[in-house]
Amino acid sequence: MLFKTVLRDNVSYLIKRSLHKNVCLSKRENPIERTFRIISSDIQRTFSKIKNFRRPQLVSAIPTYTDILVVGGGAMGSSVAYWLKEKTNFDSFNLVVLEKDMTFSKCSTSLSVGGLRQQFSLPENIQMSLYGFEFIRTLKRRFGPEAEVNFTPHGYLVLASEEGAEQLIDNSKIQRDLGASNIILNANQLKDRFPWMNVDGIELGCLGLEKEGWFDPWSLLHILKKGAIEKGAQYIHGEAVDFKFEVKEASNFQGAEEDYYCPSEVVIKLANGQLINIHFSLCIIAAGSESGKIGESLNIGTGKGILTVPIPVERRKRYVYSFRCQGEPPGLNSPMTIDPTGAYFRRNGLGGDFIAGLSPDIEDEPDTSNLDVNYEFFDQKLWPILANRAPVFNAVKVNSAWSGFYDYNTFDENGIIGSHPYYSNIFLATGFSGHGIQQAPAVGRAIAELILKGRFQTIDLTRLGFNRLLLQEPMNEIQII
Template sequence: MSRNVLHLLNLYPVDLQFNQSGYLFLANEEVAHIMEENYSTQRYAGAKVSLLSPTQLKQKFPWVNTDGVVLASYGLENEGWFDPWTLLNAFRRKAISMGVIQCYGEVTDFKCTTNVLRTSSGDTVDLKRIGSVKVQMPNSLEYQPVECAIVVNAAGAFSGKLTEMLGIGSGPKDSIAGIPLPVEPRKRYVYVVHCPDGPGLDTPFLIDYSGVYFRREGLGGNYIAGVSPEEAEEPDTSNLEVDHQFFEERVWPGLAHRVPAFEKLKVTSAWAGFYDYNTFDQNGIIGIHPLINNMYLATGFSGHGLQHSPAVGRAVAELILDGNFKTIDLSNFSFRRILTQEPMLEKNIV
């Protein structure tokens, strides 16, 4: 990210509290070939990563139990983690400093115009254009219509709900109008644990092949940990309550197996949040919707939205202002791949 992106009001760059540390992916025999393929792709793209044998892994990180590990991938530079809330607020403050007017409210409806087109096969297609958005302001019974020429649907986990309001996905299943925006909320838990005898300052962001992950949080023996649930055990999304039994049954055993010191840890806090989960291929959907000619999509990032946000923000701005991508061609992430049933699947991601 460039220095200018976070330069606020011509004063000082924002401190994102960036901790530079590599990502350490572990692979068993079943998925080692995928790691090798990913390694080749990453090296071709210029990423500085290395492959480690179990012996090399143990030498570099003696606190790791290498049982079941046949290969590891470790990032050597330009990796780490930062404070997401600071970044989000930096973007917000920068936008306001440039004249953006920010308001909060819940979208409850759209006012649209519709043009009916007939295809060569004789079918009809409704093309919509949004004229205004109905917004309910906080602590108010009033609805404020907001007139607009362009709408960017970056509503995250609830972006699919917005397109449903416009009738997307409600048409015949064999038609374009019957294809919904495949984005829905998925609840994920993050646990903060304390372990005084745990790994030290050289701790990477470790992702086990079981899906369990952890990283250091600060300097006082604290760590952040979690795992994505299996499809059949997806938690209820009607609330943001934390399931502590999930930690006991699904997270802690994996942590303690991979790092024996974690047999003695204590959960000090936890929270839950929503992924804007793309059920089609778990990748972002970027660009204009084919049936709503002034709605641009920036959603479906399935947990990676903050990492992608600087590039996606610029890309959508280029689409709006220039009519096409200028900096990075993200056309492969358009809604078209959903229409043609050509998923962009990735492997060995967290």
């Protein structure tokens, strides 16, 4: 039971205090008698402890019960763990984070490009990313002078053709109304500011002036993880392979027509193959691209009624290419540039190196059974777009490339945040479709608020809850990659 240890200790203390008070009032002793009685009692207790001394038993590193279980230890899960501990007394409840890859070598967080922007059309996404910047800005104040993610504040430049120009203006206004800082530039202004750019086919561009840029996602992950551990969270190297349920009989609930099955135990496969069980009171699913599969273990998507609706999150693979510009590269202040085609590029360091990527067409979605990189995709699909937008990129040399998985929400490509409508003790923080790393600080704080206070307090994320799936009301971004 949540907080049961603290409650038990407090009750025990009150009982002992009451008994002591009654003994003292039962009779009046003179000071000498009272002194001898206390000394005699202390001596007896000391000998009793020596007589009954037993070698303390070793406590298992893996508990059989935790108040809160977080499935997924990437940036999202670690943020949830950090904020739950940050907002409470460190020892007031047990919290376990379950992660199947403690190296995080294949984690979506580690393999992302670490972008931070407010250029969205949904107010919730704008607000979460604004807080993402504030969180990074105050990292050292919160975590100490060693906390560093190497934030590069050169902003985003989102380009629009004539077809998308009006929407770009509307998006910019929403962003600025919520506290973002950006300007709209026409083609001539873009050319004056960025001489390296070919503006053919470009009507407008929206340039972020503040609070946007990119950072090292690996560093942010480890800062969040370290912060959670220091506040009492326990990380376990293992994979959730199944869940067990506690049956609540319908007769115990007025108006209930059938028994209620409440998730109460997770079956974990450890790194050595051993299976163990951990009981829990609350569980947060923050497992990234594995969240849909975790949901199936809870009968979400395979059950009856509300449980027929799955967690619509699946694994998608994207390529990131690192290349060197052979000619005079765009200036050091060049922003993360997003072409109307969806292709993006930005500087990678202070030399002539850049990274770039592009989401493939639906029919060309790559195989997700491995992390192999398709270099032909760069030559055939991405490079022509880069060379058209920045003619200096006609002469480039690919240095390296990597691929990574991310949690693609097939319903509307936005995060699913909050409690499950059927399981009152299951919460979700998944489906961010590539935006998770910049929104992790805000989402972790939001989940902590929801669990500890019963509602969102700082940013109202109600519209991004699971209920929108039941109502078939997608929260789509408009002309946003």
